[in-house]
Amino acid sequence: MPELRGTVGGPVVTEWFGTQDLYKLDVYKQKGGYAALRKAMVDMKPVDITNEVKTSGLRGRGGAGFATGTKWGFINRDMPGPKYVVVNADESEPGTSKDRYIIENSPHMVLEGIMIAAYAVGANQAWVYIRGEYDEPYRMLTEAIAEARAAGYLGPKPMGIDFPLDIRLYRGHGAYICGEETALLESLEGKRAQPRSRPPFPAVKGAWGRPTLLNNVETLATVPWIVNHGGSEYAKRGTEKSPGTRLMSVSGNVKKPGVYEVELGQTFRHVIMELGGGPPDGRNVKVFWPGGSSAPVLPESMLDTHTDMEALAAARSMGGSGGVIVMDDSHCIIRAAHRLLKFYAHESCGKCTPCRVGGDWAVRTYERILANEGSQVELDILQRVSDALQNGRCLCGLGDSAGWVIDSTIRHFRSEYEDHALRHECNVGAVTALA
Amino acid sequence: MTVLSEHILEEIRDLPSKFPQPRSAVMPALDLAQEELGHLTPEAMTEVAHELQLDPGYVEGVATFYTLFHLAPTGKHRFYVCTNLSCMLRGADDVVARLKSEIGVHEPGEVSKDGLFSYEEVECLGACEYAPMCRVDHAYHYDLTPDSIARLVAERRNGGSAVAAPKKARAPRKRKADA
Numbered sequence A: 001m002p003e004l005r006g007t008v009g010g011p012v013v014t015e016w017f018g019t020q021d022l023y024k025l026d027v028y029k030q031k032g033g034y035a036a037l038r039k040a041m042v043d044m045k046p047v048d049i050t051n052e053v054k055t056s057g058l059r060g061r062g063g064a065g066f067a068t069g070t071k072w073g074f075i076n077r078d079m080p081g082p083k084y085v086v087v088n089a090d091e092s093e094p095g096t097s098k099d100r101y102i103i104e105n106s107p108h109m110v111l112e113g114i115m116i117a118a119y120a121v122g123a124n125q126a127w128v129y130i131r132g133e134y135d136e137p138y139r140m141l142t143e144a145i146a147e148a149r150a151a152g153y154l155g156p157k158p159m160g161i162d163f164p165l166d167i168r169l170y171r172g173h174g175a176y177i178c179g180e181e182t183a184l185l186e187s188l189e190g191k192r193a194q195p196r197s198r199p200p201f202p203a204v205k206g207a208w209g210r211p212t213l214l215n216n217v218e219t220l221a222t223v224p225w226i227v228n229h230g231g232s233e234y235a236k237r238g239t240e241k242s243p244g245t246r247l248m249s250v251s252g253n254v255k256k257p258g259v260y261e262v263e264l265g266q267t268f269r270h271v272i273m274e275l276g277g278g279p280p281d282g283r284n285v286k287v288f289w290p291g292g293s294s295a296p297v298l299p300e301s302m303l304d305t306h307t308d309m310e311a312l313a314a315a316r317s318m319g320g321s322g323g324v325i326v327m328d329d330s331h332c333i334i335r336a337a338h339r340l341l342k343f344y345a346h347e348s349c350g351k352c353t354p355c356r357v358g359g360d361w362a363v364r365t366y367e368r369i370l371a372n373e374g375s376q377v378e379l380d381i382l383q384r385v386s387d388a389l390q391n392g393r394c395l396c397g398l399g400d401s402a403g404w405v406i407d408s409t410i411r412h413f414r415s416e417y418e419d420h421a422l423r424h425e426c427n428v429g430a431v432t433a434l435a
Numbered sequence B: 001m002t003v004l005s006e007h008i009l010e011e012i013r014d015l016p017s018k019f020p021q022p023r024s025a026v027m028p029a030l031d032l033a034q035e036e037l038g039h040l041t042p043e044a045m046t047e048v049a050h051e052l053q054l055d056p057g058y059v060e061g062v063a064t065f066y067t068l069f070h071l072a073p074t075g076k077h078r079f080y081v082c083t084n085l086s087c088m089l090r091g092a093d094d095v096v097a098r099l100k101s102e103i104g105v106h107e108p109g110e111v112s113k114d115g116l117f118s119y120e121e122v123e124c125l126g127a128c129e130y131a132p133m134c135r136v137d138h139a140y141h142y143d144l145t146p147d148s149i150a151r152l153v154a155e156r157r158n159g160g161s162a163v164a165a166p167k168k169a170r171a172p173r174k175r176k177a178d179a
Helices: A025-031 A035-043 A046-056 A068-073 A098-105 A107-121 A135-150 A181-188 A217-229 A231-235 A268-275 A309-314 A333-347 A353-370 A376-389 A397-412 A414-423 A427-434 B006-014 B022-037 B042-052 B056-065 B092-103 B146-157
Strands: A084-089 A125-130 A166-171 A212-216 A245-252 A258-263 A285-289 A323-328 B077-082 B117-122 B134-136 B139-141
Touching (some): A025 A135, A046 A231, A084 A107, A098 A217, A107 A166, A107 A212, A125 A135, A125 A181, A166 B022, A181 A212, A212 A217, A217 A231, A245 A268, A285 A333, A333 A397, A353 A376, A376 A397, B006 B022, B022 B056, B077 B146, B092 B117, B134 B146, B139 B146
Parallel strands (some): A084 A125, A084 A212, B077 B117
């Protein structure tokens, strides 16, 4: 294992992180692991578990931030026939590494959360869709599942309860779009990963046409703590509407990049300048992406924005996946936006025209600007493409995300765009000269 | 004579029963094929389709959608170097430039003359606190510098025992010529 960079011994999810060999079942149990599963299956009714998660106010940590307990409640537990829990471990949002951090530290915590969720919604089988590049997390989950099977936590009668449980792994093959839940389901079914129209929602018709609960790794890893300590205890942390903590992957131009567990409502100044150690000496923060590359950028002047979802919405951005990318003043916003548009263009699944065509249009336009061939025409094209990608013109959020990169970087750095496109100058050079 | 060996075809035939619906076997099956041949040839995809009772065009459609399936030959050691924002801000472009000169190729996907190396510039691999980083031979490598990526190349070129051979190395490449 490489050196751990992030929170150990934190308030909720990372409480036991840093413990030697926590990935092993016996160590995890010594810390108190699988007590929550016992409590859930032996002492609680399934509906009580769901209610406890509702009380906690936990919201999905994958990106959309939907209320987890409410999502669990959508599954009709009494419906006959198979139901599934599908775990989104396809972490691919640029700047996001928290799910990898969780799995590598404590794979059993993820499994325990999955088992509790499966019991709560009445699913006997769970599938973890893990991105194909995650070799080490895949290996660790494979071993943890084998340990859990041998110990009887998975199998015909976990905790002595007549409720068979099984967890299987499915490896992705490199497609960002699979982070979108219906695209993930298509992929799991052996198809090109193109998002589905909703309704029907996965809770009604999900994996293989059956009712399916889809949750992110971090969301499920939070569940054992909630069951152990109670939903109201979790809700005491964070803000009223965004309770609890979340893991934020802080990366880019900071001295101490890492995955930090942050109580929601803290400021980005705290996350970036204190936890992340701030930018390199002699540099200033220029801009940051507060929730993965899809979250509209915020300039340095907005470092005091709070991390809860409401504060971010008021700042015209979002909490997204918790990936905080920091860029210092030695870098050019046009180049950064160009790199991200290349990403969105590459990852477009091709189903919706604005996204399939718009990404490439934007990339070519950025390339003209960067080659000093820009003019007002290029600025107008970027604005038009950005508008065409947003506001429900695409089936999923990928198009919006691409549009937000263009839109938010223009909004906060219009003069830099104009320097580049109209005057063929890069003002980063000027900043460098001043430094 | 098939391009995929009989034991691989047998493994592929066993896959559908592991899923609630058989179609889910297509990607694990393509994995097996790619592991054996190094990349997915049209013949291999046709054989996968045959074993899974799917249309060859369908299987190819799946294979072309995902970046981890390779439809052209690659080097024995494939470098997947992240060049997305978090890595770019910490010098990924310099790492790629050095890698290209070390293995003597000009563009992603091009195979080095000795057949040992190729590289891809890939999107975020989810290890941003260790940027810049890459994946090679089923393992991540962190805090890359131009010099450290040169070392990764040298270790593989010298075939040091410290470097685990990639899985597909067990597949004889000449099989394609046999077919």
